[in-house]
Amino acid sequence: MKPRSPPVLLLAGGLAGVLFLVLWPLAWRSDFILYIATLVLQFSIGACSLQLIIRTGHISLSHAAFAGIGGYASVLLVKSAGWPWHFALIGAILAPAAFAALIGPVLLRLSGKYFVLVTFLFGELMRFVATDWQGLTGGSNGIFEIPKPYPAMRDPLNYYWLSLGFSVVCVGLCVRIMRSEIGRAMDAMRESEKLTECAGVPAFRIKVLIFVIACGLAGVQGSLNAHMNNVITPGNFGPLESLNLVVMNVIGGMTNMGGALLGTVFLVALPELLRGYVEWQRVIYGVILIVVMAFLPGGLVELWGRLRGLVTGEAVRGTAVVTDET
Amino acid sequence: MMARTGGSPLLVIEGLSKTFGTLRAVQNLNLSVADGEILGIIGPNGAGKTTTVNLMAGAFKPTSGRVLFDGHDVTGFPPHRLAAQGLVRTFQSTTVYGTQTVRENCRRGAFLHLFPGFFPALVPTARARALRAEVETEIDRLLDWLGLAEFAESEARNLPYGVQKTLGMAIALAARPRLVMLDEPVAGMSAEETDHVRDTIKRIRGAGISAIVIDHNMRFISGLCDRVLVLHHGEELAIGTPGEVMAQPAVIEAYLGKGHAKAGRP
Helix, strand or coil: CCCCCCHHHHHHHHHHHHHHHHHHHHHCCCHHHHHHHHHHHHHHHHHHHHHHHHHCCCCCCCHHHHHHHHHHHHHHHHHCCCCCHHHHHHHHHHHHHHHHHHHHHHHCCCCHHHHHHHHHHHHHHHHHHHHHCHHHHCHHHCECCCCCCCHHHHCHHHHHHHHHHHHHHHHHHHHHHHHCHHHHHHHHHHHCHHHHHHCCCCHHHHHHHHHHHHHHHHHHHHHHHHHHHCCECHHHHCHHHHHHHHHHHHHHCCCCHHHHHHHHHHHHHHHHHCHHHHHHHHHHHHHHHHHHHHHCCCCHHHHHHHHHHHHHCCCCCCCCCCCCCC | CCCCCCCCEEEEEEEEEEEECCEEEEEEEEEEEECCCEEEEECCCCCCHHHHHHHHCCCCCCCEEEEEECCEECCCCCHHHHHHHCEEECCCCCCCCCCCEHHHHHHHHCHHHHCCCHHHHHCCCHHHHHHHHHHHHHHHHHHHHCCCHHHCCCEHHHCCHHHHHHHHHHHHHHCCCCEEEEECCCCCCCHHHHHHHHHHHHHHHHCCCEEEEECCCHHHHHCCCCEEEEEECCEEEEEECHHHHHHCHHHHHHHHHHHHHHHCCC
């Protein structure tokens, strides 16, 4: 086990990072980069909250669907019910959380690949519902002309700061959970559930609770994303998007919040930056993915460990992902 | 061998039965374990030893019968609730968290004493810090006591088999149980390692913790336990001090004749 970095160092590093993220657009402003950065911040919420679920030993392929439930809830509450956005956001958290509380106790009894399969189906199901329930969701064309949360948010810089604020709060909560005794219990139950239960850990209750919290957080991403794009369509929240969130975690090494953030930057920014080479985009994207997964099974975080190993001369073992399937 | 029958019963089992389809794995078992007692359960393979443990430890629900722990009915309680009551088990196959250090293994075992509740756990309070400091001291003591101190920072998967087995016990003890159930704690161990485990379990009892020990090594069981329950085809064949049990013709015939001859060989 890696020694946990002391809280003071983590806090100082985090604060410095946030300060930099707040200030850089003032020094150098590019709306394209700002747009990508905003996207990355929004997806960081989805990727990190998904990691909470992954760390209980379940790989969910419906996380984007929960973000979608949050997105639609937020948009409908603002557009149809006329709620101010900050109240709609509460709905955007509660709606997917309620869904998760409903299906979680059933789904989380499945292990390994069965959980993956059923969550994949749930994601597809949600996409069908969003496509076919035209009266509510506008069908496959989605809902247009979504207002910004507040008029001031028409400025991309303000929207960036808004997303940054929510990303810091949500990712901070995920990090806090993982560094608490709950996080220790989650890592333990992923390795051996029966052994963990014998230590008095109510494993199943923790799994359900974490699933509900993570899906609620995904709703924040859905809301922020929908109101930024002015449009929400079922395609934004299908299994492919869920898979993307999983890959962000895989690239980052699966069991490290910093890794999930790195994976998010990588997976969100890369396709955007490769827009100029549309025909090559997927090829480059694929090659990079294969290289990372073949040579850095512990994710991009491992690169840091290896570099440090080169300096200090100690070997670093790959940290393969352990789920209860293996 | 001193029989400790004076203490009040900590664990009581009444008419416990378990059937799997048509197989009667355990039939009408009655048993009580006194506070501070070490009880051995022996029997040939398939006699129902592990099923009995699983019934008591909450892995299975019994078909009929009751389990009482410290006067409370805990029949069918899931393992985490039993652990909270003070009833903890170890597993037959080596079960430790392989990727973690010995110390972290013990921390994971000490969940009950580290966890301040879900929402309090998210705020780094003085109480959480105090709990942590207390558990670290307790783990230091436990590692010293079990002779694991020198391995404290080693990854569990790199340790020799015997040490991993001891770590399995350390994880269980980190939960500070009142009764531990040890499922074949010396399976696959050498004679010296077996003696070491026997002494360790005696010291555990010395610390006021009762134990139920399942094994088929008669030499180990008779050198350790106050009383022995002999299971055969899921039923009680005999119960008493090791001397009493071994003197019974039925036991010798059904099991010990063969088992005794085997026990001498490693």
